[in-house]
Amino acid sequence: MSGGPDVKDRYDLVVIGAGPAGLAAATEAAHLGIDTVLLDEQAAPGGQIYRAITVTKQGNRAIIGDDYRAGEALVEAFARSGARYVPGATVWSVSRDREIGLSLAGAARLIQARHVILATGALERPFPIPGWTLPGVMTAGGAQILLKSSGLVAEGRVVLAGAGPLLWLLAAQYLRAGKRIDLILQTTPRENHRAALRHFPAFLTSAYFGKGLRLVAEVARRVRVVRNVSALRALGEGALHEVAYRQGDRAERRVAADKLLLHQGVVPSLNLANSIGCEHVWDDLQLCWKPVVDEWGASTVEGISIAGDGAGIVGAVAAERGGRIAALDAAFRLGRIDRTQRDGVAEPHRGALRRDERGRAFLDVFYRPPRQFRVPTGDTIACRCEEVTAQQIVDAVALGCPGPNQVKSFLRCGMGPCQGRLCGLTVTELIAEARGVAPGEAGYFRLRPPVKPVTLAELAALPKGDDAVDAVVRF
Numbered sequence: 396m397s398g399g400p401d402v403k404d405r406y407d408l409v410v411i412g413a414g415p416a417g418l419a420a421a422t423e424a425a426h427l428g429i430d431t432v433l434l435d436e437q438a439a440p441g442g443q444i445y446r447a448i449t450v451t452k453q454g455n456r457a458i459i460g461d462d463y464r465a466g467e468a469l470v471e472a473f474a475r476s477g478a479r480y481v482p483g484a485t486v487w488s489v490s491r492d493r494e495i496g497l498s499l500a501g502a503a504r505l506i507q508a509r510h511v512i513l514a515t516g517a518l519e520r521p522f523p524i525p526g527w528t529l530p531g532v533m534t535a536g537g538a539q540i541l542l543k544s545s546g547l548v549a550e551g552r553v554v555l556a557g558a559g560p561l562l563w564l565l566a567a568q569y570l571r572a573g574k575r576i577d578l579i580l581q582t583t584p585r586e587n588h589r590a591a592l593r594h595f596p597a598f599l600t601s602a603y604f605g606k607g608l609r610l611v612a613e614v615a616r617r618v619r620v621v622r623n624v625s626a627l628r629a630l631g632e633g634a635l636h637e638v639a640y641r642q643g644d645r646a647e648r649r650v651a652a653d654k655l656l657l658h659q660g661v662v663p664s665l666n667l668a669n670s671i672g673c674e675h676v677w678d679d680l681q682l683c684w685k686p687v688v689d690e691w692g693a694s695t696v697e698g699i700s701i702a703g704d705g706a707g708i709v710g711a712v713a714a715e716r717g718g719r720i721a722a723l724d725a726a727f728r729l730g731r732i733d734r735t736q737r738d739g740v741a742e743p744h745r746g747a748l749r750r751d752e753r754g755r756a757f758l759d760v761f762y763r764p765p766r767q768f769r770v771p772t773g774d775t776i777a778c779r780c781e782e783v784t785a786q787q788i789v790d791a792v793a794l795g796c797p798g799p800n801q802v803k804s805f806l807r808c809g810m811g812p813c814q815g816r817l818c819g820l821t822v823t824e825l826i827a828e829a830r831g832v833a834p835g836e837a838g839y840f841r842l843r844p845p846v847k848p849v850t851l852a853e854l855a856a857l858p859k860g861d862d863a864v865d866a867v868v869r870f
Contacts (some may be wrong), residue, residue: 780811
């Protein structure tokens with residue numbers, strides 16, 4: 396592994412994202428002699444799961460947990476692989492012919508790849524409740540980033556709300572750090588328990604079962620947990636002061652709070668794949684859009700593969716397997732290995748992947764977020780960047796807007812700095828419900844590069860060759 400801003404104009408393989416899938420893919424490819432570069436927006440490898448693994452102190456690692464240590468071996472293997480590592484690289488464009496636009500050290504540049512593996516990971520599902528834009532309200536994932544990267548925890552009275560493994564993991568990490576949690580509001584509805592029962596036998600034999608049981612037990616014996624929460628509001632003037640909630644059909648109750656940490660699962664980060672033109676479909680189980688890929692992670696665009704949670708939520712260990720499988724297929728397509736070698740080397744990873752994924756269906760069904768926490772109503776903000784309410788979107792549909800791209804023209808939804816990352820799923824489901832159609836029919840934002848902010852000065856400083864001109868014109 397080598398770093399720094401010295402980047403060649405061409406590589407056989409470019410891997411984007413240095414989480415478990417990206418690290419594994421780059422390592423596997425480099426071992427096969429492929430000229431590989433790993434572009435990472437962060438300052439150090441690890442992604443979100445293993446964020447700051449190379450600099451986190453031993454005491455903080457004990458707080459974060461044993462699974463975090465697995466990232467150390469992954470990063471060490473990558474460092475020995477010979478792949479080039481470029482931190483601080485923001486990828487703002489990938490074309491269908493695999494020309495990549497990136498910002499590095501304050502300058503924009505273009506590089507060319509024979510094959511690209513997108514390992515952009517996951518992001519947290521939107522949780523659009525009344526008051527979710529108040530200071531003091533943030534995501535559980537955001538709180539975990541602060542813990543991993545800086546050893547910081549939220550001060551004052553802390554309430555966690557939502558569902559999913561990350562919520563329990565963050566609670567456990569806070570407790571290990573000596574932080575008190577005032578309340579956990581569990582939004583998993585009772586009907587999810589019954590729906591998940593048929594997947595329970597497979598879940599019992601998976602690695603998820605033991606870990607999950609220990610995690611919930613660690614937290615539940617020290618924190619008050621209110622289950623079957625059916626409504627949730629953040630209240631305050633200028634900042635969060637209270638959290639209002641209802642348990643089932645009971646009357647609303649309020650609790651004082653300085654911080655509200657929200658979470659209801661993660662979904663694939665799809666903006667870059669979408670902008671390239673990779674086909675996506677609506678997943679009714681995970682309630683999100685995900686790219687169409689084959690068993691090797693190959694997308695519908697030639698030369699573009701997608702690995703890890705960016706191709707569908709599978710978890711860190713399975714994402715690593717997926718990265719290796721995608722790299723082996725890339726090596727085959729690049730002529731480095733033949734089909735027989737690819738299939739033979741991949742088979743152990745496939746078997747491990749099947750074991751890793753055992754029990755995943757149980758988690759998907761059990762933690763499936765209920766409608767009222769996905770589809771807001773009235774003046775609840777749906778698009779945070781442009782401050783567009785749920786009712787404004789519904790009204791736009793009544794005026795004839797059939798999908799997110801038409802609503803974007805009317806209301807600027809999805810045109811802010813996040814480019815739809817925080818509102819895309821909400822907008823899709825709001826439109827689908829207003830039209831009385833399935834989310835897949837309502838569609839998603841049609842994204843165009845740049846998918847990350849890039850200044851005009853950076854673009855203007857690009858070399859004045861034909862390729863650079865074409866790249867700018869595409870915007």
